[in-house]
Amino acid sequence: MPRTRQQNVTAAQWSANGAALGALDLTSPDNQVFGANVFSAAVQRSRLPKHVYKALQRTLARGEALDTTLADSVAQAMKEWAMEKGATHYTHWFQPLTGSTAEKHDSFYGPVGDGTAIAEFSGKELIQGEPDASSFPTGGIRATFEARGYTAWDPTSPAFILENPNGALLCIPTAFTSWTGEALDHKIPLLRSMDALSRAAIRALDLIGIEGASRVFTTIGCEQEYFLIDEQYFFERPDLVTTGRTLFGAKPPKGHELDDHYFGSIPERILAYMLEVELELAKLGVPIKTRHNEVAPNQYEVAPIFENSNVGSDHQQLTMQVMENTARRYGLICLLHEKPFAGVNGSGKHNNWSMGTDSGLNLLDPGDTPAENLQFLFFCAAVIAAVNKHQALLRASIASAGQDFRLGANEAPPAIISIFLGAELEKVFTAIAGGKTVASKPGSFLGLGTPVLPPMPLHGGDRNRTSPFAFTGNKFEFRALGSSSSPAFPNTVLNTIVAEAIDELSDKLTAALKKQGATLEKAVTSVVKEVWTSNKQIVFDGDGYSEAWHKEAAKRGLANLKTTPEALPWLTNKQTVAAFKKYKVLSKRELESREEVFTEQYVINVNIEAETAASIARTMLLPASVRYLAELRASGLEDLVGEVEPLVKELHFAILELEDANLDVNHPEDAHKEAAYMRDTVTTAMNDVRDVADRLERIVADDLWPLPKYSEMLFIK
Ligand code: ADP
Numbered sequence: 001m002p003r004t005r006q007q008n009v010t011a012a013q014w015s016a017n018g019a020a021l022g023a024l025d026l027t028s029p030d031n032q033v034f035g036a037n038v039f040s041a042a043v044q045r046s047r048l049p050k051h052v053y054k055a056l057q058r059t060l061a062r063g064e065a066l067d068t069t070l071a072d073s074v075a076q077a078m079k080e081w082a083m084e085k086g087a088t089h090y091t092h093w094f095q096p097l098t099g100s101t102a103e104k105h106d107s108f109y110g111p112v113g114d115g116t117a118i119a120e121f122s123g124k125e126l127i128q129g130e131p132d133a134s135s136f137p138t139g140g141i142r143a144t145f146e147a148r149g150y151t152a153w154d155p156t157s158p159a160f161i162l163e164n165p166n167g168a169l170l171c172i173p174t175a176f177t178s179w180t181g182e183a184l185d186h187k188i189p190l191l192r193s194m195d196a197l198s199r200a201a202i203r204a205l206d207l208i209g210i211e212g213a214s215r216v217f218t219t220i221g222c223e224q225e226y227f228l229i230d231e232q233y234f235f236e237r238p239d240l241v242t243t244g245r246t247l248f249g250a251k252p253p254k255g256h257e258l259d260d261h262y263f264g265s266i267p268e269r270i271l272a273y274m275l276e277v278e279l280e281l282a283k284l285g286v287p288i289k290t291r292h293n294e295v296a297p298n299q300y301e302v303a304p305i306f307e308n309s310n311v312g313s314d315h316q317q318l319t320m321q322v323m324e325n326t327a328r329r330y331g332l333i334c335l336l337h338e339k340p341f342a343g344v345n346g347s348g349k350h351n352n353w354s355m356g357t358d359s360g361l362n363l364l365d366p367g368d369t370p371a372e373n374l375q376f377l378f379f380c381a382a383v384i385a386a387v388n389k390h391q392a393l394l395r396a397s398i399a400s401a402g403q404d405f406r407l408g409a410n411e412a413p414p415a416i417i418s419i420f421l422g423a424e425l426e427k428v429f430t431a432i433a434g435g436k437t438v439a440s441k442p443g444s445f446l447g448l449g450t451p452v453l454p455p456m457p458l459h460g461g462d463r464n465r466t467s468p469f470a471f472t473g474n475k476f477e478f479r480a481l482g483s484s485s486s487p488a489f490p491n492t493v494l495n496t497i498v499a500e501a502i503d504e505l506s507d508k509l510t511a512a513l514k515k516q517g518a519t520l521e522k523a524v525t526s527v528v529k530e531v532w533t534s535n536k537q538i539v540f541d542g543d544g545y546s547e548a549w550h551k552e553a554a555k556r557g558l559a560n561l562k563t564t565p566e567a568l569p570w571l572t573n574k575q576t577v578a579a580f581k582k583y584k585v586l587s588k589r590e591l592e593s594r595e596e597v598f599t600e601q602y603v604i605n606v607n608i609e610a611e612t613a614a615s616i617a618r619t620m621l622l623p624a625s626v627r628y629l630a631e632l633r634a635s636g637l638e639d640l641v642g643e644v645e646p647l648v649k650e651l652h653f654a655i656l657e658l659e660d661a662n663l664d665v666n667h668p669e670d671a672h673k674e675a676a677y678m679r680d681t682v683t684t685a686m687n688d689v690r691d692v693a694d695r696l697e698r699i700v701a702d703d704l705w706p707l708p709k710y711s712e713m714l715f716i717k
């Protein structure tokens, strides 16, 4: 087929001149690789002096600061270990506000006078780095003339080795801060929020009389959805290459309505790919557990076993990176965009979240004794209160240009944040609020042996796939995250607002316990009752995709922030600033910088899409349509000319409109106004171009159409 971009396919090919990474025999059962490339606790124990190892473990367990005089010793052991694994370079691996990860590689080797070089890596180099990072977004925190930003070692996330066919790289997870100590990344606030939640939860556990815990960790396990398409098609499509999504493409005749793909058997090439991804991730200590087909054709999902939020978040970034890199070895491209194909299900990231103590308790596990139930009811009520109060902020924490195509598109959670508890759990809260007990159904409830407390459901009730925030047995699942996003920021928000709610409930509990005749049971019940009564409007167990819910949610006064420009201002809303300040997670300035950066990213994103769309339409689709028109004219078939000619004119007109809309001079100066302009004017103009182009795609001769079609990309595996 004479497609115009086939050279791209050739140009994008490469092959390693060293050994391929997949060379390991994946079929051999004794290739035990889990954690092989991680500077794990086990490696540390065998390589560090005893007192250093102990001090380091204390840091991890208690979240205390590490004695920096030990750093030289850690650096030495880390370097030796890494070099034995073939590493020649190291990098401070960090997560700037772009949402992806960043690296600057430094060689271990430094020249010595005699013309040779020796490997060196000091404690100072381990602890602190100064990347030339002046072009990372900071939202005004750091002007370029004072562009110093520092990376600081995070000993709570283990260092690891990234392999390349020609060498290996030691990656040291780090935080990224300005020289004034302000967070320029996603890791610092996440760590701060985990601390905040831990303090609040420990205080609450104390009040409830649960002993043995000295620290509470928030935990996450992210189910990641993604598409795989053959790289041939990818490199023939400038829109996919530049923006990660198709800006054109008529809906395929056979759509995702056909369920045969979902949970069907996994095609062999795809499974081979998944196995290698999982092997690579296993080496990095990422505990992948499940894999399956997803709803849309060529869409899949992978999920790990949960870990603490910081490590889980780092591992989630690694997962995305490994998925993208490995795909190329199978002639595939992994698409992480939220909505790569219009009219086809998009991709999300289900963020399973809970709180666990260092003594092994899951605070959101209903448990099977009355005491555990009290604890569960208390913490569950705190989550309900937090989500209700900060629903708009949660929505803002997951906002991006890509998400605007997905949320509320009748296939993903709506932009309205609500909580699904399941019928049984909802009954429990309703009963408490009404001062009643619930009849126990044998087998489905855990008997508590006390009339005051209602029996707890053993399982969180039915599944509800349409809820953005669902209780699923012993954790909440925040389902509204975009597939390409870092989980760090949404989890920072979640931890902070729940810390605040736990403290508010603890205050109430303290007061209730002081009342005459108070028992713990009565006091907790009264707090839970109060919280439920004033927050139950956030709880909804019906169909979140339905029109009826949109109306009902409006009646309940729930926020419905449909687009990113509407949502982002909540990052600096008064109650957001108050909560983040109180828990020292982000200062007002740090919040403002995030709002600025995310707004700017939204504008840049739409701008690039608009330019790409205009260019593809003008230089690929319009010429193809004109050629086809010329052929029809030459054939003398006037009816056909009459069918195509108006569309060609319409396309030309729409392109002119888009080009004009996206001219710099037409963009408003003010950032918020510009974001709204991009959404209302530029995106609309882009959709108009697409609309007519997609109609042309259906009638222009196939051998003239320059872009691979949905039917090819989605159904050839
Ligand atoms: P589901 O079908 O409910 O989505 P899974 O058992 O497949 O159930 O779990 C999905 C994800 O939830 C997994 O990544 C898992 O690790 C994670 N998960 C389970 N328990 C917890 C927890 N306590 N905290 C955070 N994540 C959890």
Ligand code: MG
Pocket: 223, 350, 477
């Ligand atoms: Mg799930």
